[in-house]
Amino acid sequence: MASTAPLHRDEEPAFEWTLPGLHLKFDHRDDRPVRLVRLATGPEVPSAAAPWAIVDVITAGVEHRARNNQTLMHSGAGQRLRYAGHESDETELRIRQRAPEFGVEVLSVFRVAGPGLQIRHTVRNVADRSLVLLSVSSALVAVPADGAHDLLWGESEWLAEGRWRQRPLSDLLPDIDPAMHGGQYSRGLFSLTSHGSWSSGSFLPTGVLAAEGVPSIAWQIETSAGWHWEVAQTGATVTVGVHGATDMHHQFAVRLAPGEEFTSVPAGLCVADGGRDAAFAALTGYRRAIRELRTVDARLPVVYNDFMNTLMGWPTTERLLPLIESAAETGAEYFCIDAGWFAAMEGNWWTNAGEWLEAPRRFTDGLLAVIDAIRANGMRPGLWLEPEAVGVESPIAKRLPEEAFFQRYGERVNEAGHFQLDLRHPAARAHLDETVDRLADEFGLGFFKLDYNTNSGVGTDVDATAPGAGLLGHTRAFRDWLSDAQARHPNVLFENCGSGAMRMDYSILSVAHLQSTSDQQDFRKYAPIAAAAPASVLPEQAGNWAYPAASMTLEETAFAMTAGVMGRLYLSGFLNELSAEQSALVREAIALHKDWRHRIAASTPSWPLGLPGWEDEVVALQFDTGEESLLALWSRGGAAEIALPELNGRTVEQVYPVALPEWTVRVDGGSPAVEVPAGPAARVFEVR
Template identity: 85%
Template sequence: MTSTARPDEDPAFEWTRPGLHLRFDHGHDRPVRLVRLATGPDATSVAAPWAIVDVYTPGEHRARNNQSLLHSGAGQRLRYTGHESLGDELRVRQHDPQTGLEVTSAFRAAGPGLQIRHTVRNTSEREVVLLSVSSALVAVPDDGGHELLWGESEWLAEGRWHQRPLAELLPDIHPELHGGQYSRGLFSLTSHGSWSSGSFLPTGVLASADGPSLAWQVETSAGWHWEAALTGGTVTVGVHGATDMHHQFAARLAPGEEFTSVPAGLCVADGGRDAAFAALTGYRRAIRGLRAVDARLPVVYNDFMNTLMGWPTTERLLPLIESAAEAGAEYFCIDAGWFAALKGSWWTNAGDWFEAPERFTGGLVSVIDAIRANGMRPGLWLEPEAVGVESPAARRLPDEAFFQRFGERVSEAGHFQLDLRHPAARAHLDETVDRLVNEFGIGFFKLDYNTNTGLGTDVDAAGPGAGLLGHTRALRDWLRDAQARHPELLFENCGSGGMRMDYNILSVAHLQSTSDQQDFRAYAPIAAAAPASVLPEQAGNWAYPAASMSLEETAFAMTAGVMGRIYLSGFLGELGAEQSALVREAVALHKDRRHRIAESHPAWPLGLPGWDDDVIALQLDAGSESLLALWSRGGAAAIALPGLRGRTLEQVYPAALPPWAIRTDGDAPVVEVPAGPAARIFAVL
């Protein structure tokens, strides 16, 4: 059903969908404001009145002094021109008479959350340049009880979350003594270069113990920025894609042209931290393009981590194939190096994606046949956007098909970066995927992205930040089109582990490698924190047992895989009989629970894990089908779980190792955790 309103009608309007209730107002002297955001008509609102969009242009920045991206001049001049409801989407239209910019704000209901984007159209007769367009703005009443959660990231140490009282981050400056001015301080996080999660995670939570909480994510693989600023009696959260200030972004709009902001995901939850992440989990499921092949959730073995590390040959692969099948793997992915000659650099020669025949006795097809003969589907590693500087593709493709700055190709650590806006780059990757699927019957591609190539490209872009955004949008389109041509094909997203982990890609990809971390002890906090950033059923946690491990260490290493999507690796054929049994048991447990994991939401009974925590806990809550993992990395301790009051714990992995003693304190479980490394998985009944 479509409903519309005109400027002369009621200056306030509401929009309701299951689990969402929004109210807006507007006036002749102010832009459209979001004045209410709640889970229902009778629920407490998380929002205070605030404009729904900010737009920056070169000739006019802020309308009042501050350091945030709030109060843009053009944004403050926008005036309501109408709105309409089209099914699960509300569209609000505004116009700035001075610049001629028309903004259509789209609020799309997706599960328990909103996906928000703004389209800016130039209705004037002259060119207008945009320097930034916000994705989401929400003001939250500041009652002094909020805590802000944010995540840091880096190679091998992804997902290090922090939770601090907002009052510690944004001090009260007593604005009543300074003419009522807003604070000019803010807390902000900004991406750096082409790794969207290389330094920080594009996700945040403003949690309240007594009222509703707010969670958000920026859905882009290009530049992004989010900030929280004190604005009188509120704290305003601003979610942005690339900006001129932070990423050298600019978009030139000729008359009639338009630009659409990157999407922002926004969730309100009636509860604290875990409720906010639960809502975000439901929202992520709602925006995924889930295909029948994705829903199978197969167990994948990959030969890289702590195993071949980029040097596959027939002789090395055949025993791995047999042992992976015996362990229960359903796909076998040959990782990096399959295309590279035994002499030379596989890194700088990558880019043509033809097999290196001297690596494989009988050719690569003989290895692929062995994978199938063992009941698995074959997969290959690709780094699609990278072309090694010594690759024939680097000479064959035109300069315009690559990232450039100031007329020169961008080279990073021996790689050029393809620009998928260019038809030659797109055709090169289409031919690669189609050929490998048709020639070898490939059913799985691990798509890696190992270099941070900087701000972007200035080819056909007003600024490099805009060039990077255009490329990453084209990358998503390419991935969707490849899946449409090959509906049985699965794609993993990887960026040196979790360096490009965002829902621009993950909304259309099957799996996310959560890290390259090779120390199984250090993987525990990464695996436990991963569901804050990525759906549990997409969180590809490596499980790489080794013959040198004790039985307890083997179970510890396998637990990370079970509590997400198990991603097998390691020399499984070298394991002892008891170790092999632990591996098979973990794989069987994961297979039994994987579809319930895909309906669960994460909770952290001991809080989000610290990097050096002795005991780490992750619950995948699916009601009566919940799983709880406890990892011990320190001394023996009695661990109370008051959040599971009234619930019973039953150990489900590993069956062959001693059970951990469980008692109750009142009606809350207390687990006697031994000295580590050791881990157990419990059913929560």
């Protein structure tokens, strides 16, 4: 049970919040803001945190920083906040602070979610004049600057998602000898910032400070709009600042009239007694706790999609029917018709998209006949949709009012022939409601693949103080729309694609069923993407493409299928063209995935060889359920012997593919080692 306990009067004013697996302590005085001084997994274990203020607020007209530096920390308004009370229950701690001279009141909410905390801050204007808010931190936490920590961050781009880096903090934040310079803080920092409306287009909104021997911390920013996180040397501490959109980085500002409020984007914060893998395990448990699950989500079906390395946006009846039959034979449970189903056989379907009506003459007896064929083969049908996009030549572009689209400087935002709908506007919302309801009812759909292929930039200045605030408002409205659409269609699954994985964040993923992890078409390059995906997205949501091809050898076929086994198997490819031996490998992989999928959904990921590098010759990913694990090894180079000391005392048995040669597993002093042949080749093992 949660508890808060004020300390004795002769001690510094402080209070604690204790829950199973979490222990927090805060202090406050009349001359400084409330500080988080302890963050640990229990009262008797070491703390990850050093004392630091829990929130920073930057407003126009007040000095942005109380110290000269490049960070968003030490804000003038934030430093003047003072404790005004707190309360808690079994799930939430609420701390109130005020800075009366600036007309600012902040309510900080720490909500328990699995092994972690979801943190948000609500800023209220309590003055008698308007207030312009330029940024609000989502989470702040400091750790001792003792040189024990490594920083991990993820770089990303289209076709090369989830490239993780790990460096000692001492390499990133050099020692400038503060004592020689009057005790001043360093002005340097390490920071990552999103660009435009692709929340994971360049970097991942996740980070870890990992250490052995002292607790590690991990964080994620839960927004599809702008975000920024930074790590800075702050005297005897290193402080992590986690932010949504800011004026400095995203052209963000919100004008609050007297009495109005603004709530920061949520941030997830986890503490773990252990290093890198323990931190990611805590994040995994946290992500499961914040998902809004429905009954239909529990099925975890195998989905076939006709796009990747297959029809590539050009479906017809003649092309689809053989794929439908072969997908059903291999064990697929859903069949999604991807882009192009709405596109006329002539013209530019990209610039005409947006009305989402069946294309004339594309399907011999109409799209419904193809949908019926999917159902007749025992699968549930699905369709691709890019809900926020309207082609510049679409009738919808003229039918909806100007205010229903993103605009800047009085002109519509036009990216690559697409206008961007603004879901804050009721006409845009009504158009998407009508689209999804009509398609779901007309075709009896069980699946929508929602795509987002253009970066619309910093946002829209329509009904917004600044474009970054317009983008945030739209993304919040989009999440609400998606949640409401699922409530109206409780048996329909919704995938978040986001142009491969360019908008992969837990604002959307907390309500979406599935996440495509890449658009990468080279099966060899997909291995590090699939292996790194569970650092960013839950294993049961990580839609890893498995696209066997007739041109592949049997070893290459097994290699391609292994990516799908280790996550959510997202099937594609011309299955009807495969040899009998290849088809057997596909069926075997699907059967193994089905056997393990619910165990994968309860597992924690780990990386016996470290998070994969883009050019690594051997890549490994393990899903651990406690008594048993599923381990995949991909070989992309020459032959090697791979030691697995973390599996000391455990047995390692190959379970896929059974039709190809077993890789030799030797045991040396209790630790297994695997003889990995030259690639491309892959194997899946059960570890007990």
